[in-house]
Amino acid sequence: MEHLFTYGTLQDLQVQEYVFGRILVGRPDFLFGFKKFENAVYGRYPLVLQTKNGEDKVAGTVYEVSEVDLKKADIYETSAYKRERFHLESGVVAWVYIENSQ
Numbered sequence: 600m601e602h603l604f605t606y607g608t609l610q611d612l613q614v615q616e617y618v619f620g621r622i623l624v625g626r627p628d629f630l631f632g633f634k635k636f637e638n639a640v641y642g643r644y645p646l647v648l649q650t651k652n653g654e655d656k657v658a659g660t661v662y663e664v665s666e667v668d669l670k671k672a673d674i675y676e677t678s679a680y681k682r683e684r685f686h687l688e689s690g691v692v693a694w695v696y697i698e699n700s701q
Contacts, residue, residue: 602693
């Protein structure tokens with residue numbers, strides 16, 4: 600199993616049902632060294648930007664997901680985001696969707 604940290608629409612139960620075909624079971628966690636910006640992508644969706652400042656943190660939810668789930672999430676997130684791994688406050692290493700600056 601993989602871990603996926605979410606801070607936006609993937610926490611929405613209707614979105615989860617649409618993307619994954621089920622409701623995910625998650626738990627609260629924090630991503631340090633990032634700030635969250637609302638309406639940053641397409642004027643509608645949030646984005647986290649890395650600040651590398653340990654004082655900055657983003658609240659979200661971490662879920663256990665499969666490789667297939669990650670591929671589905673990649674399609675949902677579009678090329679506006681890219682997926683990278685980061686350590687969370689809990690010690691879990693999770694995939695996080697961040698800005699795709701390519």
